[in-house]
Amino acid sequence: LVGVHENDPTTRNLTALPLYAINQGLPLLKVKALLQPAMNLNGTCETLDWLEQNEPEIHNSAMLNFDVQRLRDAAKVSFSVIMPTYNRRKCISRAIRAVLTQTHRSFELIIVDDGSTDNTEKEVHRLFPDEIESGRIVYVRLERNVGVCKARNVGLMQARADWIAYADSDNEVRPYFLSMFAHAVLQDPSKDAVYGRFINVKSGSVIGRPFGDGDIIQGNYIDLGVFSHKRELATRFGCFDEALRRLVDWDLII
Known part of the structure; x- marks a missing residue:
């Protein structure tokens, strides 16, 4: 994140911004980025959208989890x-x-x-x-x-x-x-x-x-x-x- 204080706990946090981390070359996605909404600032829906387009096998596996399925409906709120x-x-x-x-x-x-x-x-x-x-x-x-x-x-x-x-x-x-x-x-x-x-x-x-x-x-x-x-x-x-x-x-x- 640009322009935030160095003590901001969201800076340099790979779980907080998973899509940014992936696009920078990180070869993994932490499970809590899908299961704990407060840990994923990109949003579970947006992360699942990315997985569906780029890693469909991981997306399909994630969607077998009921808690992940439920959070998929966040766009409707x-x-x-x-x-x-x-x-x-x-x-x-x-x-x-x-x-x-x-x-x-x-x-x-x-x-x-x-x-x-x-x-x-x-x-x-x-x-x-x-x-x-x-x-x-x-x-x-x-x-x-x-x-x-x-x-x-x-x-x-x-x-x-x-x-x-x-x-x-x-x-x-x-x-x-x-x-x-x-x-x-x-x-x-x-x-x-x-x-x-x-x-x-x-x-x-x-x-x-x-x-x-x-x-x-x-x-x-x-x-x-x-x-x-x-x-x-x-x-x-x-x-x-x-x-x-x-x-x-x-x-x-x-």
């Missing part, structure tokens, strides 16, 4: 990615492109413009007309600035996919962002929310911990940018609390 924005014309295009280049393709990007006054809407329509025309991007403009909670709630009301993910208009998610979520969903279908840890690209530190290791009421260790949940949870428990001005992510996650 769909997401509505909600991106609120306010006066981010200068940087939003990078955030949008990062979502559009996901290896997982079953998603819509819902941009909720919270009353921007810097021509954000015009810039997005200029740069991404085809994606807006096709419905890949749904652009919703609010007439006045109402705050991020209301903006995200508008996005939730517009969402059509079964699963919700969140992206900020000044951040760039990695290309396997949604693939990780999709495989985690299939790995344990009984769960209705999933999350990951995230990396501080300046320090290389990994932030977050397993759910069982901490009391979420006592302190938040889940970032909304690496959190995904079923859409119906918003109906069952409510959306973002529009009366709050701080700790809104933590409140929703609780």
Whole structure:
């Protein structure tokens, strides 16, 4: 990976990026790259696609495993990615492109413009007309600035996919962002929310911990940018609390 910190645990990890390693000449594929979704940043589906085209015997052998077969359906998991924005014309295009280049393709990007006054809407329509025309991007403009909670709630009301993910208009998610979520969903279908840890690209530190290791009421260790949940949870428990001005992510996650 280019441009990541040397302490980033995903660098120089042959299991994390198996397709990159194979294309660089590595003559093997670790089994956990197919059986443990969190270990394979390329995604199990993408890895199986490569095997089917290039090593059909290995592909057929892998598909005899029920757990591998189940993860093959990850491409069918769909997401509505909600991106609120306010006066981010200068940087939003990078955030949008990062979502559009996901290896997982079953998603819509819902941009909720919270009353921007810097021509954000015009810039997005200029740069991404085809994606807006096709419905890949749904652009919703609010007439006045109402705050991020209301903006995200508008996005939730517009969402059509079964699963919700969140992206900020000044951040760039990695290309396997949604693939990780999709495989985690299939790995344990009984769960209705999933999350990951995230990396501080300046320090290389990994932030977050397993759910069982901490009391979420006592302190938040889940970032909304690496959190995904079923859409119906918003109906069952409510959306973002529009009366709050701080700790809104933590409140929703609780």
